[in-house]
Amino acid sequence: MSTYRSEFEALHKLRTRARDAHLARVADALRADTALSEQLTALDVQAQESRQMQLRARGKTIDPRIIMDLERYELVLKTQAASIHQQQQAVREELQKRRQQLAEAEQQVRVIEKLDDRRRERFEQEQARIEQRTMDEIATQQFLRRQSEDTRAAHS
Secondary structure (H helix, E strand, C coil), X not given: CCCCCCCCHHHHHHHHHHHHHHHHHHHHHHHHHHHHHHHHHHHHHHHHHHHHHHHHHHHHCXXXXXXXXXXXXXXXXXXXXXXXXXXXXXXXXXXXXXXXHHHHHHHHHHHHHXXXXXXXXXXXXXXHHHHHHHHHHHHHHHHHHHHHHHHHHHHC
């Protein structure tokens, strides 16, 4: 009995590697999005601290330089946050593209697997038919041999 050799093995490996590469790219984009979210959180904390410092400065002294410096710092933080929001939007758009590419690559792998499964199933069915024919032939030969032996024994 023959063993099944997939004609799709090389193609399956190729498609699987491509899918895994897309998966790694999605993971990279997710890490970038997480890093940007962490940066935004840190900027929010700094902005809150700056606002608290402004309130304290206004309550204690009327030094306009300190208040102006704090307001400028808060403006810098807002500018940085806006920049990070833009980066995050770009990363999320790229993430969506990468997820779509991953889905397509996964579908290609599944198509190859289904084709291979169907071929394997046909191969196994054909092997079962061949085995059944062989068994039938052996049974027929044994029957004819016994019948021939019985006929010779009856004539002797």
